[in-house]
Amino acid sequence: MPYDPSAFPPFAVTVDLVVLTVRRQALCALVVRRGEPPHRGRWALPGGFVREREDLAAAAARELGEETGLRSREPGTEQPGVHLEQLATYGEPDRDPRMRVVSVAHLVLAPDLPAPVAGGDAGSARWAPVADLLPTGPPPGPDASEGAGRPGAVGDPGVPRGPLAFDHDRILADGVERARSKLEYSSLATAFCPPEFTVGELRRVYEVVWGVALDPRNFHRKVTGTPGFLVPSGGTTTRQGGRPAQLFRAGGATLLNPPMLRPEA
Amino acid sequence: MPYDPSAFPPFAVTVDLVVLTVRRQALCALVVRRGEPPHRGRWALPGGFVREREDLAAAAARELGEETGLRSREPGTEQPGVHLEQLATYGEPDRDPRMRVVSVAHLVLAPDLPAPVAGGDAGSARWAPVADLLPTGPPPGPDASEGAGRPGAVGDPGVPRGPLAFDHDRILADGVERARSKLEYSSLATAFCPPEFTVGELRRVYEVVWGVALDPRNFHRKVTGTPGFLVPSGGTTTRQGGRPAQLFRAGGATLLNPPMLRPEA
DNA sequence: TGAATAGTGTCTTTGAGACATTATAAG
């Protein structure tokens, strides 16, 4: 009997956020420290209840603003900024031991922020390398030498480590995989970059997110040859050392054709 | 304040199904006729409430069985059959005028069924060409000559036409687009085929779903050359007329590498 | 016989990958 409004089981609906950025040559996710049981002391993805008359995407954008001060770019608007999209929904009956909670996870891609976590009512929000949070994180980059495993979780409030609370390990893994595959066939890598960036900085985004090394020359030829991907902004910069690099902005294209395929293992 | 279980707005959670198949050279979706207001007399996607202690995927599989008698293939199992995956979640505050309903839509790909809609407590379930349901349906195939628009909706109980009830037009459009893009980089086209099929039948699936004509010779070379996509089953058939065609089963591969890219317009 | 579909082969073009070379900065 579809849509009988008289008798239905009540659910709580939340949004959880997988907020990813690239900082210090590592793919990082935003996590908050839980101060209440269950999973007290564990790290978790930011999130919260959807309000009475609030759209799902609006709830995700609101939570994002509360945790980071970021304003999201709704899909459709053109100005550069933070990217927000729905990821997936998680609703196993016992994923929260207290009650039936269905969580609509969203994926956020953001550039490295000058102020890591500004304001926010969750005071303990931190950026943490995905490799430290997930048992099977991204393969370490060319010069990365990450720690071995992920021993404790509840002890040290300083360095966020997995496993995360609830089913957030799986949500984070799904978000990371979504981000990795979206770099292949969309221009979303620019969401990790500041408004103006060089080809080398864009390449480092791909290398960090995919965990591989890319040929700088082929990469340059590929991205500058894809129409609508990059627009020269006129200036140059030397902030990376070496010969001054041309600065670009994100172009209007959203889909990459042909795609940028990940090298296989 | 994330996860405060004491005060939260209550939601109803449903699953809606986009069930797609290929019949009579057209991409078709399963729709049910609404017998109750709101949208009485309009066609809608099958769906229903998630039960008290039921997983989302289990609810989708249950609804699918109730509407079609089909058993779904959970992601992970290997035997051929119906494919089911989560599509997206729709939760605008006023998408259902009666109450706050969050719907977790699922996508089902099924082979053409001998009994179009067997059993089912929704007696009015029907297959309808997607082109008749959506204002911007798939481009008509090589020899298709579909009707022009979609005039009425409530009048004729025989031929399902859009617009669908609630926001199901958008859900269906999202499901169709997901199916189209999944044919590119996965082997899911075989989910539209019977257990044994020919290369020509598989090609017709691609042509109908994408709404384009494909070169039979290049298609043959491509799919038989992709390792793990097709496994010869030994037999041949002449059910299409002409020279007998080799029969295949779906191979173990799920991801197509390199992908089968859609021809551009 | 002709019409229809299946299957193989050939040629061309496009694009990815490997790698050489030059350009321009900092120390």
Added chain:
DNA sequence: CTTATAATGTCTCAAAGACACTATTCA
């Protein structure tokens, strides 16, 4: 000077697209 990064060019190979040709059935 050396070193680091940027940018362009060249060669090779893999794969897609266009299309000729043969094979096998049915009417």
